Amino acid sequence: MALIVKKFGGSSVATTEKILNVARRILSEKNPDDKIVVVVSAMGDATDNLITLAEGIDNQPYRAQYSREMDMLLTTGEQISIALLAMAFQKLGHHAISLTGAMAGMRTNSVHTKGRILGIEPARVIEELNRGNIVVVAGFQGADKFGNPVTLGRGGSDTSAVALAGALKADECEIFTDVDGVYSADPRVVKNARKMREITYREMLELARLGAGVMQPRSVEMGQYFNIPIHVRSTFNDKIGTIIREDYTLEDKDFEIRGVAHDQKVAKIAVLGVENVPGVAHKIFAALAYANIDVDMIVQSIRNLERNITDMVFTIALNDLPEAKKVINRVAEEINAATVLIEEDVAKVSIVGAGMLGKPGIAARMFGALASADVNIDIISTSEISVSCLIKASQLTEAVNAIHDEFFAD
Numbered sequence: 473m474a475l476i477v478k479k480f481g482g483s484s485v486a487t488t489e490k491i492l493n494v495a496r497r498i499l500s501e502k503n504p505d506d507k508i509v510v511v512v513s514a515m516g517d518a519t520d521n522l523i524t525l526a527e528g529i530d531n532q533p534y535r536a537q538y539s540r541e542m543d544m545l546l547t548t549g550e551q552i553s554i555a556l557l558a559m560a561f562q563k564l565g566h567h568a569i570s571l572t573g574a575m576a577g578m579r580t581n582s583v584h585t586k587g588r589i590l591g592i593e594p595a596r597v598i599e600e601l602n603r604g605n606i607v608v609v610a611g612f613q614g615a616d617k618f619g620n621p622v623t624l625g626r627g628g629s630d631t632s633a634v635a636l637a638g639a640l641k642a643d644e645c646e647i648f649t650d651v652d653g654v655y656s657a658d659p660r661v662v663k664n665a666r667k668m669r670e671i672t673y674r675e676m677l678e679l680a681r682l683g684a685g686v687m688q689p690r691s692v693e694m695g696q697y698f699n700i701p702i703h704v705r706s707t708f709n710d711k712i713g714t715i716i717r718e719d720y721t722l723e724d725k726d727f728e729i730r731g732v733a734h735d736q737k738v739a740k741i742a743v744l745g746v747e748n749v750p751g752v753a754h755k756i757f758a759a760l761a762y763a764n765i766d767v768d769m770i771v772q773s774i775r776n777l778e779r780n781i782t783d784m785v786f787t788i789a790l791n792d793l794p795e796a797k798k799v800i801n802r803v804a805e806e807i808n809a810a811t812v813l814i815e816e817d818v819a820k821v822s823i824v825g826a827g828m829l830g831k832p833g834i835a836a837r838m839f840g841a842l843a844s845a846d847v848n849i850d851i852i853s854t855s856e857i858s859v860s861c862l863i864k865a866s867q868l869t870e871a872v873n874a875i876h877d878e879f880f881a882d
């Protein structure tokens with residue numbers, strides 16, 4: 473007997489026919505004694521469509537004032553797919569029950585639209601499994617201590633699945649999606665991207681954090697925390713996908729970089745002409761942190777030594793821009809900044825790999841590849857195992873391909 477958690481993403485359950493296919497596949501692969509928990513996302517583009525609906529009320533629905541109601545709205549997407557999938561199992565002759573995130577015991581903090589899981593109390597899931605049900609759980613959602621619905625950020629069903637697998641001490645956690653596994657770059661952007669057999673949590677986390685949307689970053693952290701290997705594979709064929717785990721077992725570890733990630737959902741904010749004195753950076757970034765806005769790349773330039781003024785430039789997630797504008801305009805006034813500039817037509821391209829540790833030539837090769845593609849670099853940031861460059865959004869495809877060719881040419 474095995475306890476298996478399987479997660480199916482939006483494109484895997486985009487139509488009722490696809491939902492029936494998912495149910496058929498699960499039943500055909502299931503051993504009689506297996507206990508199966510299925511975590512599902514909203515059907516196809518349902519979440520995007522719900523956001524568009526909210527834009528009919530206010531074209532900036534991600535403002536903090538709406539965040540609870542956005543969660544009330546967005547959680548309905550997953551509720552549709554769990555009900556239909558449970559019905560599909562029943563139609564095919566198997567007992568099944570659907571549970572919302574809250575019913576499955578997913579406890580979160582109260583940070584609406586980007587909630588974090590605080591703990592899982594999966595008693596109801598276990599009870600239903602013991603009754604012989606396949607348990608279908610709504611991904612992307614939980615409830616805070618007041619019972620309010622809270623979503624886990626875009627792509628959050630991955631995190632629901634891995635966290636549930638951890639809490640249930642599952643034997644396997646499979647993430648079914650519309651690609652065959654994790655590739656050396658987004659296969660929609662780089663046609664000759666290579667599929668990986670394995671990748672470590674650390675490298676996958678960095679790729680995900682830098683925009684590789686195949687896994688939500690928090691889900692990889694969860695996998696590492698519970699030490700659960702995650703198998704990312706296709707819904708539409710039965711090929712072995714990519715295993716995310718602590719260390720490599722099969723592959724040659726001598727690669728320099730593991731992958732190229734990109735992120736178009738970023739915005740750049742420049743607070744120009746601020747006084748170069750202690751406490752200015754703290755004022756700007758504390759105000760953003762207080763509004764739950766994550767800051768990514770940060771550059772402080774020494775612009776004018778004589779007048780002792782400087783510029784603060786940083787990037788944030790595009791979703792956070794409406795709220796960030798409010799915060800920054802307020803702080804800019806407080807600190808007497810000359811002006812605030814906002815750019816939305818920017819994108820970030822990154823290379824990731826534990827193999828770059830202690831190899832100084834790697835970043836230079838990335839910059840060289842960008843230069844030969846005539847791509848200008850606006851901001852550079854690094855971590856131990858990654859290098860990221862902010863560039864013009866319109867040059868993103870060329871940039872990603874040029875970097876990929878540099879490191880992955882045969």
Ligand code: ADP
Nearest residue numbers: 481482483649650654655657658660684685686
């Ligand atoms: P799901 O709805 O199943 O959660 P997502 O759209 O969230 O699917 O994630 C799968 C998509 O992630 C793929 O279609 C692919 O375009 C994108 N992606 C980005 N980077 C990578 C990568 N390195 N490897 C595989 N897929 C990637």
Ligand code: ASP
Nearest residue numbers: 513519612626627628629
């Ligand atoms: N439906 C949510 C989204 O589109 C969660 C998910 O698919 O993982 O972001």
Ligand code: MG
Nearest residue numbers: 481627685686
């Ligand atoms: Mg996803």
